[in-house]
């Protein structure tokens with residue numbers, strides 16, 4: 001008999017012992033994490049967790065244990081009894097495939113001629129463990145958003161929750177923020193917010209100091225390639241254009257893709273607050289996280305509207321830059337402090 005055969009027999013023997021143990025005494029009773037804590041604290045019992053079975057077992061119990069089985073009822077437990085850990089979103093199933101889910105060849109098999117192993121139970125979570133609240137679960141597809149991040153309960157086993165088999169995986173992404181503090185003839189801020197995983201970029205701005213005597217109510221806004229601005233808002237290089245596309249604007253269509261990334265269209269002076277512009281927009285091209293990343297670049301606000309091309313295809317000048325700023329990375333507080341426009345002031 002070689003070493004492998006001896007080892008194989010030993011594994012089978014241990015395997016049989018485990019199955020025999022799994023068969024003994026009463027079936028699992030449900031408990032929650034809260035109830036288990038109660039058991040530890042008030043029952044004077046020692047509880048051993050048997051994760052393979054999804055059960056907890058009383059291993060040392062001078063007297064009988066009294067444990068809450070729900071908010072009202074109490075039940076006495078004795079040495080050897082088991083609780084199945086379920087919390088409230090955990091679904092107990094019976095299966096013969098316990099060890100072999102990831103590797104079917106690892107499923108323990110009975111020796112030749114022996115009866116088949118009985119089914120064994122385990123638990124699996126029916127939702128995602130909540131990232132912030134203990135003993136709380138998120139339903140599949142449920143979304144949870146804070147000012148710092150967004151989490152979504154999606155499909156797929158969660159490697160973070162090894163205690164149970166899971167069917168759903170919590171996916172979280174943090175928000176990135178940037179702020180641009182406007183100087184020159186204007187003053188104010190423009191703030192940006194986007195998930196680290198990409199997607200839409202949210203932009204809010206509040207800018208004061210526009211000339212109320214002129215007839216210009218629309219002002220072209222562009223992101224320039226570099227953050228190297230002069231005090232008179234010159235410099236900063238050309239419009240930020242990493243894809244080498246043509247200039248595009250004004251942007252009636254917020255999802256317009258054929259444009260310089262830096263083409264933000266126009267902002268409008270408020271009719272209620274002369275000389276002031278409060279705006280908000282969503283942009284699918286400007287980004288804080290990938291190759292269209294605008295952080296560290298500059299923004300210029302012009303004296304006139306960006307009217308794009310004239311009839312002959314000549315780019316019309318939006319006038320001189322009257323305000324400018326450099327975008328810097330920031331925390332969520334800049335977004336929290338930012339103004340949101342009245343409905344009438346949504347435009348561009």
Ligand SMILES: [Zn+2]
Pocket residue numbers: 222239246247248260262263
């Ligand atoms: Zn442009």
